[in-house]
Amino acid sequence: MSESPKSPADPPGRLLCLGLGYTATRLALRLHARGFEIVGTTRDPEAKAATLPASAAATRPWELVAFDGSAPLPARALAGVTHVVHSIRPGPDDPVLRHHPEFAAELPGLRWAAYLSTTGVYGDHEGAWVDEDGPRRPSKERTRRRVAAEDRWLAAGAHVFRLAGIYGPGRSALERVESGRARRVVKAGKVFNRIHVDDIVEVLVRSIDGPRRSPRAYNLSDGQPCSSAEVIEYAAQLLGVDPPPPVAFEDAELSPMARSFWSDNLRVANTRIREELGVELRYPDYRAGLDACLAARSDG
Numbered sequence: 324m325s326e327s328p329k330s331p332a333d334p335p336g337r338l339l340c341l342g343l344g345y346t347a348t349r350l351a352l353r354l355h356a357r358g359f360e361i362v363g364t365t366r367d368p369e370a371k372a373a374t375l376p377a378s379a380a381a382t383r384p385w386e387l388v389a390f391d392g393s394a395p396l397p398a399r400a401l402a403g404v405t406h407v408v409h410s411i412r413p414g415p416d417d418p419v420l421r422h423h424p425e426f427a428a429e430l431p432g433l434r435w436a437a438y439l440s441t442t443g444v445y446g447d448h449e450g451a452w453v454d455e456d457g458p459r460r461p462s463k464e465r466t467r468r469r470v471a472a473e474d475r476w477l478a479a480g481a482h483v484f485r486l487a488g489i490y491g492p493g494r495s496a497l498e499r500v501e502s503g504r505a506r507r508v509v510k511a512g513k514v515f516n517r518i519h520v521d522d523i524v525e526v527l528v529r530s531i532d533g534p535r536r537s538p539r540a541y542n543l544s545d546g547q548p549c550s551s552a553e554v555i556e557y558a559a560q561l562l563g564v565d566p567p568p569p570v571a572f573e574d575a576e577l578s579p580m581a582r583s584f585w586s587d588n589l590r591v592a593n594t595r596i597r598e599e600l601g602v603e604l605r606y607p608d609y610r611a612g613l614d615a616c617l618a619a620r621s622d623g
Contacts, residue, residue, distance in 0.1 A: 335359045336405030336434060341419055343371060343387070346439065346489060347410050350524045352376065354406075354531075355383065362400055364390035364411075392418030401429055406531060407436040409476065413468040420475055427480045435531050438476035442485045442516055442542060444469050448589040450512055455485075455540045455595055462587055477538045482530060484523070487544035487591055490612060491520030492619040496558035500566070505559075507552045508585075510572035514548040515584075516591040519606035519615070529600040541600070544591035547608040554609050561617050 335358030340347040343363030351361045360383055365371040368387035372380070379385045388400040392414065407430070411418055420426060427433055445453045446460040461467045473483045490496070499505040523543055530541075552569060559566035572585060596602045606612035 333434070336432075337362065337403045338406045338408065339400065339404040340364065341390075341407065341409040342411035344410055345491070345494060346486075346520055346523055347408055348375070349491070349520050350408060350527055351385065352378065353524050353528060355379070355385070358383075359406070360403075361385040362388060362404070364388050364396070364400065366391050390418075392421065395422035403432065404430050405432050405434045407433065407481070408439065408527065409437065409481070410439040412465075413472045415468070417472045417475060420472075420479070433480075434535065436476075436479070436481035437527060437530065438473065438481045438483050440469050440473050440483050440485045441466065442487045442544060442589070442591045443587065444473065444485060445587070445589055445591075447587040450514065450588045450590060452590045452592050453542075454592040455542055463583060473540070477540070480538055482536070482538055483540040484526065485540060485542050485591075486523060487516035487518045487542075489520055489523065490517055490609075490616070492616050494520075495613060495616045496554050496609075497562060497613060497616055500555060500558045500562055500564065505555050505567050506575060506577075507555045507567045507569045508572050508575045508577070509550070509552050509569050510585060513550060513572070513585060513588050514590060515551050515554075516544040516548045516589070517554075517609060517612075518543045518545055519604075519612040522602075522604045522606055525605065526596050526600060526602050529596075529602055533600060539599075541596050542591050542593050543596065544593050545604055545607055545609070545612070546591070546593040548590045549609065554613075557610060558613055561613060 337360040338351060338354050340351055340363035343365050355361050365387055368389050371387055390396055423429060443466040444459045444461050445457060446462045459470050461470055477483055526543055556566045
């Protein structure tokens with residue numbers, strides 16, 4: 324998929340969501356409203372169908388396909404596909420490319436493909452700013468797998484979108500505070516990067532609608548990294564409750580997985596999405612994003 328002007332006459336397409344999770348579902352809803360057909364993979368189609376909005380089963384019902392990586396995708400999942408978004412976490416290898424090593428060649432009508440990765444591929448930069456040209460030096464096995472998957476999907480013609488911590492309606496610090504799961508852990512100098520799910524969708528749509536570019540990597544972050552304690556404090560303020568007491572990182576009882584997220588420290592720059600894709604984030608910091616998450620409850 325080399326860079327070329329996009330035809331204004333391009334009709335709505337057929338989006339294949341490899342892993343119909345939180346972010347892919349939001350993208351699918353946006354494109355479905357524009358006339359796209361939607362096909363999504365999931366381990367349990369029946370359970371997934373029960374969680375989808377009513378619009379997914381109304382006009383042009385979404386097609387759900389069982390896929391757990393143990394066997395190739397069925398031919399019906401690939402038929403007529405024009406756009407692909409891949410958000411399945413890699414295991415020892417990428418579950419899609421394991422069975423479809425020439426994936427793009429199986430989709431003669433493919434116009435756009437995206438692999439959703441993570442800013443974790445950069446590893447630890449001791450709090451320094453990192454852009455897409457910065458070195459990837461993953462510190463964990465799961466992010467080393469991401470690097471390998473990124474390289475394979477770039478070679479296959481897909482854009483790579485490196486996502487910071489995702490939050491949005493129903494999945495934010497608000498829910499963690501309300502449930503009692505929130506921890507106000509304090510570690511000097513440590514910051515986290517984040518991005519609202521609807522800003523992710525906007526970036527992906529801008530990429531779809533823009534010129535057909537050569538495969539490229541993009542950082543998706545709001546560009547306002549801060550401590551996790553600061554976010555928890557603001558969420559508690561919005562809810563009108565006291566924040567959980569602060570606890571030093573050294574004293575925090577965290578699972579090995581939770582603790583691993585504290586090992587890398589970096590600030591993720593988002594210049595490329597703004598300059599190349601013309602994106603102005605709707606939620607440029609966590610305050611705007613959490614305000615919107617709270618407002619969404621009353622809206623629907």
